[in-house]
Each structure stands twice: as structure tokens, then as C-alpha cells.
Amino acid sequence: MKIFCLEDNPLVSLDLEMMIEDAGHDCVGSAVSFAEASAQWEEGLDFDLALIDIDLTDGKTGIDAARWLKARGIPGCFVTGQTELANEHRDLVIDVVTKPVDEAAIKRVFDLVE
Template sequence: MTADVLPSQASLRILCLEDNPLIVLHLEHMIEDLGHVFAAACESFSELKDRFSGLDVDCVLVDIDLADGRTGPEAAAWLFARNVPAVFVTGQEQIAEAFRDLVVEVVPKPVAPESLQRALAKAATG
């Protein structure tokens, strides 16, 4: 953790909806460095739906393109309907902005710890 990034006050259990294992690993380290808990990762929207009832999460980081296609916006809508805060983490900010009403924040890739910290703080406060 860098000296200018302080852990958030509220610790969240965070799921990563991302199909690239290297990005998942990177996000896992960032999440933990920020004082949160990496709860799980899913590589597709269908996997998220299959596993969701067995997961205890406070926030989901959602990529736009997943293993089952461009299903990130659909996943964000599904989470929104269940009152689960989501954050788009993507290199496709234009697409993410079109669905901005479904998420608390859009974090561009490559992910900066400060951007992720701000997004998670928004998720923690509703």
C-alpha cells in the first residue's frame, strides 16, 4: 500500500466479476491493501447468478465484457434489482457511462488505487 492511499473506514466484502485472471489477482491485492475483503471472483454473468445465493458480498466490481459476452451491463442491472452496489471496472468507459444509473461509480482500467478507493467509499455509503 502506498503512503497516500489509506484504507477505507468501512470494510466491504467485494466480489470481482472479471474474466481475466491477472486482473482479478491485481484487484484482489488492491482490495486487500485498501482494507477490504476479497470475497470471490466470477468470470461470467451466468456464474454470478449460479453462485450468488451462496455468497456474502457488499459490493461487486463489474467488467463490461465477460466470459459470456458483453454481459456486464446486464449483470449490473441484475445486481441493482437486488440492491447490491456495483462498480464498473473497465477500459470501455463510454459503454459503462451509458449504464451509469446502475452503478455507484465507473473506474477506468488500468485501475489506480485512489480511483478504486473512492468508488468503494461511495459503495459503502450507499
């Protein structure tokens, strides 16, 4: 499976990328802001799932990203410390994973998409 990471913290992004690869999947892209991510997506980047942090660097949030992806039929999963806010917008994603990220929780998300 091809997975995209939208995460503003480089260490968390690196951890997620390692979890993706350890689970046998490919991290095909990453971004720290909605603008950076949507530019890649609009250029035709192909992926099956996006892991989405709520806080991003450009003023737009992961909620905006999840809404954008859902409108295009691409599943997302919030990966965030803001569980309450994520759960308020749970209709936009297939799951919510709370930080600090547990590798088993991420693998369960992958199973939802496969």
C-alpha cells in the same frame, strides 16, 4: 467490507483482489462470466459491492450483471476500458473506474459504499 470481482482477465482480477485486500477489505468471490457469478449470488454469497468488467466470457455482459445486482439492491462499479459504454449505463452502478485501474480510484469507490 465484502467485495465481489466479476472480471474475465485473470491478471486484472488478481490486481483488483490485491487492491481490495490492501485497502483492508475482503474479496469474497470472483467470476469470469455472468453465469458463474449469478450462480454464486443465487447460492447466497453475501457481499457489499461488486466490481464489474463489461466484457465477460459467456455472451452476457457486465451490464447484465449490474442490472441483476441493482434489482437486488446490491451496488456495483464498472471497472472497464469501455468507458463510453459504461457511462451509457451509469444509472446501474455507483461509479465507473477506467482501466488501467488506479488504486486511488478503487479506494474512492469503497468510500462511496462505506
